[in-house]
Amino acid sequence: MQRNHNHTTIVTVEKVIDETPTVRTLVFSDEVMSNVLPGQFAMVWIPGINELPMSVMISDESGKAAFTVRKHGPSSTGLFNVKVGEQIGIRGPYGNSFDLKEGKLLLVGGGTGLVPMMRLLTHVKPTDDVTVLIGAKSKDEVFFEDLANKLLANNAHKVIVSTDDGSYGEKGFVTDLVERHVEQTKFDGVYVCGPEIMMYKTVQSAHSRGTFVQASLERMMKCGVGICGSCCVGEDLVCKDGTVFDGQHLSQNKEFGKFHRNKAGILENY
């Protein structure tokens, strides 16, 4: 029988990979999640703790998928601490996905925003010329650089890291790199996921030059299915209309890059 994506499926964590001191990847077997489209997410139940939206990460073994989580507040720390052999619940996949363009592509990821970018890399054509920009605070927090290079082994490609403190790669914000790249090269598609300010600036840099750009938004999510309303940005519901939106659309949205809603639904400044 076909699985109802709204029903919670219990999976066992089979492998835990430490990416940085604060970021871990948890691998589990699940055919449905192993095949999701780039940009889709799952609602992840950590029994007794919480349920969080998480982008679905790739795994190099077929039939397997993963979540890459940054230890932050109590809920993500709960997921971060799940050990091999322990169970979590997943429902989904939810949300739309990136529209794949061909030719010169620019992928921009910050922190766990790199997760959907890694899945996008598994969908590029061998003829695509791909530039990946990775933003991190410091050397300790850089991850997925090797993975990106590996996934692009058969493509013309560049993977460039920038750190805010200059302890690794180029010094400065990744958005400065974005600005430089979109100025120098006419990309066929720009894709971004990460902190909203970073996405906002990337969308601006690309969209103002008429370049096709898409961003994957994050908002407070309770239901994931378009009922509770907690994830709205302007009149868009991120879980249902997104998470991926075009720069064209986002440039009309008065909340993107400026406000998000807290758990009570009050708009707060970014």
Added chain:
Amino acid sequence: MEPNLATSIGPISLDRPVMLASGILGISLDVFNRLYRSGAGAVVTKSLSTEPWEGYPNPTIFSVKGGGWINAVGLSNPGAEYFAKMIEPNKDVPIIVSLVGSIPEDFEKMIKQFENCKVTAYELNLSCPHVAKVGLEVGDDPELVKKIVRTVKNSTNVPVIAKVGLGTTHYLNTVGTAIESGIDAITAINTVRSMAIDVQTQRPILSNKFGGLSGTPIKPIALRCVYEISSKYDIPIIGCGGISDWEDAVEFFLAGASAVQLGSAIGDNWIDVFNEINTGISQYMKKKNYSKIEEMVGLAKKS
């Protein structure tokens, strides 16, 4: 002649008979505008309280095998004062403001905060089944219902609706009490208290353990309630619970409802559901030669 989808629920007039139920998507004016453009006759806000509430931690929603949802969002809302400021610019969308509170003064205070807003009606949530000291716990106390309805009616000229559900006090008695105290209309019903347990981890799934069941499984119950209320009392009724297509909506009209609300159907069919239902009702009316919704209301009670 095209059938007219306009309807009156006592003193409340709407151009279209299908509204958005409380708690569903109802958090921002931009979304209200979108829902109205998508065919909703009115939108009911999330139930608002005197202070902002974060609600319960996740999981707050569970999809039931075979259909329906159990939710324990915990009435998360930004608070009445914030909400009133947000909807102040609204001119076009018929907004029904849903309120929760524990004492009459809570309601009085919140209604004052909406003085500068265009409010089509207030809906008193006397029936949320999963938050302590409000909702059903208020609806189950006839003295409190009386005091709250009287206070609210004295505080505003805007029509006031009471939303009832299945609690420990028979809902028909709660309806009776609300009518005696001056209520203008009744919404029936709210979600039904329920739960879900995961067999692998052997725990209740919702963080609050208990939640409210909504969607198709409660439709026959909601329909029965509307039929019973309209058989016993002469009060305008808004039917709510498990409506997912035009036939469901028409069933509620035939049982005695003058309008309907829906929520869960959005989780299954997204917001296109409003226009689909409006079109279906319209075609049915044409076939049956009705020119107004009113002509169908309560017909099933004749036989």
